[in-house]
Amino acid sequence: MSTESSSQFVASDADQPLLEVRDLEVSFSTSSGEVKAVKGADLTVYPGQTVAIVGESGSGKSTSAHAVIGLLPENGSVTGGTIKFAGRDITHLKPKEAEALRGSEIGLVPQDPMSNLNPVWRIGYQVKESLKANNVKTSxxxxxxxxxxxxxxxxxxxxxxxxxxxxxxxxxxxxxxxxxxxxxxxxxxxxxxxxxxxxxxxxxxxxxxxxxxxxxxxxxxxxxxxxxxxxSIDDRVAGLLAEAGLKDAERRARQYPHEFSGGMRQRALIAIGLAARPQLLIADEPTSALDVTVQRTILDHLAGLTSELGTAVLFITHDLGLAAERAEHLIVMYRGNVVESGPARQILDAPKHPYTQRLVSSAPSLASRRIQSEHAAAVASGTETGDSSSAPADNIIVAKDLTKVFRLPGKRPGSHTNFTAVDSISFELERGKTLALVGESGSGKSTAANMALNLLEPTSGSITFDGVDVSTLGKKELFKFRRRVQPIFQNPYGSLDPMFSIYRSIEEPLRVHKVGDAKSREARVRELLDLVSLPQSMMRRFPNELSGGQRQRVAIARALALKPEVIVCDEAVSALDVLVQAQILTLLNDLQAEFGLSYLFITHDLAVVRQIADSVCVMQNGKIVEAAATDEVFDNPKQAYTRELLAAIPGASLSIGGGMAS
Amino acid sequence: MPETPPTGPSTMSHGDQPRHDQVHFFADEDRVALLEVDVPDETSAPTSLWKDAWNQVKVRPLFWISAVMIVLVILVAIFPYWFTNTEPRQCDLANSYGGPEAGHPFGFDRQGCDIYARTIYGARASVIVGTLTTIGVTLIGSIIGGIAGFYGKWVDSILSRIGDVFFAIPLLLAAIVTMQVIDRNVWTVALVLTVFGWPQIARITRGAVLSVKNSEFVTASQALGLSKPAILAKHVMPNALAPIIVIATVSLGTFIVAEATLSYLGIGLPPTVVSWGGDISNAQAAIRTNAQVLFYPAGALGLTVLSFMMMGDVVRDALDPKARTR
Structure with missing residues (x-):
């Protein structure tokens, strides 16, 4: 009953806000006392409108949304302000009332499609559950x-x-x-x-x-x-899944989550979120874990579906380009405050708050160019000599017909199937330059990187490092090779040993390779910390005390300790917030200019490639489909797949991020 | 409220004002100051896993209670003569089942021995067997489990199957059989318990090592040229240590009970060694008439085991990230 009456009320007056949050304050009680996560946020969503909250991690964007739907963690509570939904105050609902509201009037599409479906129940059953829980008439x-x-x-x-x-x-x-x-x-x-x-x-x-x-x-x-x-209810379940864009929905409904890909799971979660036809759908980073092309199709579909149903969407994302592309209205959050809100176009064209200005200027997108920092330019002008351009290409790494086949267990005991992760690829990394291997998950780019690091043995093909085939290296030469090629990994939480202090982490390479005595090693560690702009006092700390970006700096310092010639960056900036990402990329660029480093840059993010790489290899299903200079690939993509990837970059159609180029 | 921006009022009232979504609002710069991107916090005190664990543990009463009890038990075990002047083996049959009297607070057992003195001196056997067994089990278990988990493949298959074989034999049954044929003293009891007790720790270690060995810092050390044994010892084992410590603390209590059980059955420590298990065994004849003979050694055993178990619980809460509430 209440559903009908409120929906009629809203439908009759589209100028009345559907969701009205005023001066929202959310606090968490932690062992170190009360922590305010949201400090007086305002947000308004009108019926049928798409509104995006943009902010970095810790800005309070997800917390605000969870306060609206009444899903704050146990130690969190709304300590001030009001939340009105369809004219009704829902700030402090009783658990029963909040349950009635969730699903039927406010739906949620959660962030991680991998952990938000119960692996022991069929997909159809889980959709059915959401129908039953919200008393949709199906008996x-x-x-x-x-x-x-x-x-x-x-x-x-x-x-x-x-x-x-x-x-x-x-x-x-x-x-x-x-x-x-x-x-x-x-x-x-x-x-x-x-x-x-x-x-x-x-x-x-x-x-x-x-x-x-x-x-x-x-x-x-x-x-x-x-x-x-x-x-019947099963028909409806199939219908909902079909609406969410799953092909062959009736059969899919009988499958289990592990039989679904990430994109399919996210579609099932969208079906669940929209099952009871809520008036407001909260989408909390719904596609952050997915490949860009999958992200695009899913968001396109979601936009079509919600506009057809007249559902308002509150979209939470860290990606300004994505937000601007998908929402009419933007809300920018920073350190628990709404620092700017307004029509998307206006915010992009004329950001008023300094934080928004910073965000707009460092958003990576198609418009951005290779980073040209002052530091790099200064170093370059000092060292560059006239004949460098005429000299023949000096390739430090040459991969030729590289193939890696993994043996997977087959269906019968003892049998096996072959999986070709990398299929006969060739690339060259020029000394002092950056080569990017780009591809979506499963394209084989990380496998290629591990072979370049000589951590995986190629099934066939060869890698030549500085003129020497690395597969022929003996134990001693391999140890020397290790000194010249160092990796930086993606996960800033996994790439440093949590039991090692920052000092020990950076010093370890020196000790393993027996460089200098204790005193000179300490001097070198201090020097390296300066190089990555971390205070020397961080030496005595442990990784868990550092932010993701700071850990990544430590990882860079560690990689640089032995003065390597090549650094393999495996998604080194993918897990970082946009501003931190820009900072790390600039640092990498400066270091390259200063030490003549060569980077093999593995990433799924074409926008990042444009900022750092000189040339690009686009990988798909283990093969290189396109390889050329960066500008060539971006301005004049030859392959359909490359064009698809380029088009899928969030905000590709918008002219943001121009600040970098000018 | 921030100051009114020039693009339009941001007041809350409705009416003739434009819809909220048409308003371009921005916060006052002074209210939300812009910070430098990603500045390290140099002010907070440095912490590590162990410091964090200590900070968490030190506010829990359970930790202090069990710590005091454990220290007391250890002191009793090392310096029993600090706590009593009576010889536990000097007994006078005239005192058989005698009640408490001055200098003999717990009374006398069947042989006329002082129960208080025997309870005090019995701690040594229990604590030594418990500690030795735990050390042995932890060493063997973590080495075998670590190697199995880290090297995987056939090494893992062989070591894990060997572990399963030992795991399948009930600890007490195996001890009963082997204790029949070998010399019985504190060392052999500990040895037998170790030989049949290690698979549990090995399994825990193997699991912990499996979850650590795919971390990126392990790959990074490989790329550094560190050898496999060095990676296992320097990076993998220290990170797998927490669950091992937890299980070791809890099983210390279990091994004390196992020793008492063997002694009770008459196949643990010989009667010449004063032990709680032996005394409990001797007391059973008089359970109905003179319960105090049973009560004191059994109570001491119970309290000792309890304190180790409580300590294990506290340590687990502090070291297990899943149980951590921060």
Whole structure:
């Protein structure tokens, strides 16, 4: 009852905010006392509107959204302000009332598709659960009552939206259409069309009427009205999954989460979030864990679906480009405050708050160019001599026909199948330059990096380092090789040994390679900390006390300790906030200019490639599909896949991030 | 409220004002000051896993209670003569089942020995067997488990199956059988318990090592040229230590009980060694008439085991990240 009344109220007045948050304050009680995560945030969402909250980690964006839906962690509470939903104050709801609100009126699409589906239940069951939990009328008795009433009485249009096509009704309708069309020449095409357009559990009676009339079923209106009297709950589940963009939904509903890819799981979660037709959908970084191309199709689909249903979306993201592309209205949060809010275009064109200005200017996008820092320029002008450009290319790493095949256990005991992770790729890394290997997950780029590091043995093909085939290296030479090639990894939480102090972490390479005595090693560690702009006092600390960006600096210092020639960066900046990411990229760029380092840069993010790389290899399914200079790839992509990747960069169509180029 | 921005009022009232989403609001710069990007916090005190654990443990009463009890038990075990002047083996049958009297607070057992003195001197056997066994089990278990987990493949298969074989034999049954044929003293009891007790720690260690060995810092050390044994010893084992310590603390209590059980059955320590298990065994004849003979050694055993178990619980809460509440 309450659902109907409130939705009518909202529908009647689109100028009234659906969600109105004023002066919201959220505090967490921790062992070190009360911590304010949100300090007086305002946000307003109108019916059918898409609003995005943008902010870095720790800005309070997710906390604000969780306060709205009443899902704060146990030690968190709303300590001030009001949250109004559809005119009703929901700031301090009782648990029962909050439960009634969640799902049916405010839906949630959570962040991590991998952990938010229960692995022991079928997908369909989990969608069904969300329907049942929100009392969507699906019980047999309820349906029979409703359909009985509908068949007997005069049918009115406004009820048609509550009735979905059942699987039996679809079969009957198709059969009737087959007989009606008979031997007509286009019968086959029309039947296929009907089969595709009639979506079980998703097409409403009104839609079915239109479709059948178009296709030429005689007396379509009456036939449809008597047949389409609501599908079963399983039909509805299939319909919801189909709406979320899953192909072959009826079969998919019977599968388990582990049989789904990340993108498919996120679609299932969208189906669950929208199952009870909420008026507001909160999407908390819904695609951050997915590849860009998958992200794009899912967000396109979500946008289409919510605009069709008239659902308002509160979109939470750390990516300004994505937010600006997907939302009309932006809210920028910083350290628990809303620092700026307004129409997306206005904020991008004329950011007013210094934080927003900083965010806009360092957002990586297509428009950005290779970083040209003053430091790098100064070093370059000092060292560059006239003949460097005319000299033949000096390649420090040459990979030739590199292939890696993994043996996976087969279906029968003892048997195995081969999986080709890297399929005969060749690339050259020029001394003092940056080569980027770009690709989506599973493209084999990290496997290639591990082979370049000589941590994995290639199945075939060769890697030549500075003129020497690395597979021929003996134990001693390999040890020397290790000194010249160092890695930096993605996960700033996993790349440093938590039991080692920062000093020990940076000193370890020197000790392993027996460089200098204790005193000179300490001097070197201090020097390295200066190099990555960390205070020397950090030496005595442990990794858990540092932020992600700071840990990554330590990892860089450690990699530089032995004065290597090549650094392999495996997604080295992917886990960092945009501003920190820009900072680390600038640091890497400065170091390259100063020490003539060569980088092999592994990433999934083309926007980052443009900022750091001189040349690019685009990888797909273990093969290099396109390899060229960075500007060439960006301005003139040859392959369809490269174009698709480029188009999928969030904010690609918007001209933000121009600050870097100018 | 921040000052009104020039683009439009940001007041809360509705009415003839533009919709909120048309307003370009921005916060006052003074209210939300911009910080430098990613500045290290130099003010907070440096911490490490161990310091964190200590900070967490030191406020828990359970920790202090069990710590005081453990220290007391250890002191009793090392310096029993600080706590009593009576010889536990000098007994006078005239005092058989005698009640408490001056200088003999717990009374006398069947042989007329002073129960208080025997309870005090019995601690040594229990603590030595418990400590020795725990050390032995932890060493063997963590080495075998660490190697199995780190090297994997056939090494893991062989070591894990050997562990399973020992795991399948009940600890007490195996001890009963072997104690029949070898010389019985504190060392052999500890040895037998170690030989049949290590697989549990080995399994725990193997699991912990498996979860650590795929960390990126391990790959980074490989790229540094560190050898496999060095990586295992320097990076992997220290990070797998927490669960091992927890299990070791808890099992110390278990091994004390196991020693008492063996002595009770008459196949643990010989009667010449004063031990709680032996005394409990001797006391059973008089359970109905003179319960105090059973009560004191059994109570001492219970309290000792309890204090080690409590300590294990506290340590687990402090070291296990999953149980940590911060």
């Amino acid at each position: 047999r008795a309820g349906r029979q009552q409703l359909s009985g009433a509908l068949v007997s009485e005069e049918l009115t249009d406004h009820k048609d939206d509550d009735l979905y096509l059942g699987s039996d009704a679809k079969k009957t309708l198709i059969a009737e259409l087959t007989t009606a069309l008979g031997q007509s020449p286009d019968a086959e095409g029309k039947l296929a069309d009907a089969d595709e357009r009639l979506a079980v559990g998703s097409s409403t009676r009104a839609e079915v009427r239109v479709i059948m009339a178009e296709l030429g079923l005689p007396d379509a209106e009456n036939r449809v009205n008597s047949l389409v009297t609501g599908g």
